[in-house]
Amino acid sequence: MATIKRTPFELRGADGGPLRGDVRTAGSSRPAVVICHGFKGFKDWGMFPPLAERLARAGLTAVSFNFSGSGVGADHESFSEPQRFAHDTYTRQLDDLSEVLRALSAARLVPGLGVPPKRGLFGHSRGGGVAILKTAEDPSIGALVTWSAISTGHRWDAQVVRDWRASGELEVVNSRTGDVLHMSTDMLNDLEADAGRGRLDVQGAAARIGVPWLIVHGSEDESVPLAEAETLAQANTRASLRVIRGAGHTFGARHPWRGSTRELDEAMEATVAWFGRELL
Numbered sequence: 001m002a003t004i005k006r007t008p009f010e011l012r013g014a015d016g017g018p019l020r021g022d023v024r025t026a027g028s029s030r031p032a033v034v035i036c037h038g039f040k041g042f043k044d045w046g047m048f049p050p051l052a053e054r055l056a057r058a059g060l061t062a063v064s065f066n067f068s069g070s071g072v073g074a075d076h077e078s079f080s081e082p083q084r085f086a087h088d089t090y091t092r093q094l095d096d097l098s099e100v101l102r103a104l105s106a107a108r109l110v111p112g113l114g115v116p117p118k119r120g121l122f123g124h125s126r127g128g129g130v131a132i133l134k135t136a137e138d139p140s141i142g143a144l145v146t147w148s149a150i151s152t153g154h155r156w157d158a159q160v161v162r163d164w165r166a167s168g169e170l171e172v173v174n175s176r177t178g179d180v181l182h183m184s185t186d187m188l189n190d191l192e193a194d195a196g197r198g199r200l201d202v203q204g205a206a207a208r209i210g211v212p213w214l215i216v217h218g219s220e221d222e223s224v225p226l227a228e229a230e231t232l233a234q235a236n237t238r239a240s241l242r243v244i245r246g247a248g249h250t251f252g253a254r255h256p257w258r259g260s261t262r263e264l265d266e267a268m269e270a271t272v273a274w275f276g277r278e279l280l
Helices: 048-057 082-086 090-105 126-137 158-167 186-194 202-208 226-235 262-279
Strands: 005-012 018-025 032-036 061-065 119-124 141-147 169-173 180-184 213-218 240-244
Touching (some): 005 090, 018 048, 018 090, 032 048, 032 090, 032 126, 048 262, 061 090, 082 180, 090 119, 090 126, 090 186, 119 126, 126 141, 126 202, 158 169, 158 186, 202 226, 213 226, 213 262, 226 240
Parallel strands (some): 032 061, 119 141, 141 213, 213 240
Antiparallel strands (some): 005 018, 018 061
């Protein structure tokens, strides 16, 4: 069995601070898959390290990173950078992802990695939406897989937005970690500034994707309804929608990692097979 080497890296994030990640691979110059975590997630949350390991063992290079506005600090575990979380935006996330892809293409991510012959994107939840946006604007992406992906970046009703504007911040409780964080109005400003331009229009981006795309969604997703996956699939009839019966938003995964589930195994096997077929 091939030995998987895990190597950390650090780039400059869109907010000027560190952009931290790591690479798992069994060899240089292999096709690469960049993994995008979701809202209140981070690269080492629950299922992401096992997914990266599976991708690497399948012959791919798996690149994981924390968005600069994730709020997770240098220990890769705790939300020790709340101000970075407060000022996160979709545009900054796209810029972070662009920086990772640039470093990957220039062979400057980690020493000896080489330039991958092909590149794919994976995204979960909000990270799925970001991966959709990036795939639509970057012709170098050769394959896409999204899990529990959002179909719109605007997730709040009118009353929440009014209260958010009035107070200047929105309280966010991470039920999985217990952390209480706050979002400034930067996210709202970012979405409003994009109105009419469409760079942050997830459904519009979905319609423009021309590469093989697997949409994976749980039938019992409690955070992003299955209807959003169906909306994405309707926007791009070339995409393949796989509904995993009985699965919730994280397919049964927990943090800290407590082992896989039937639903998560199904999602992972489909994902590894998809990238293996399209990139190897």
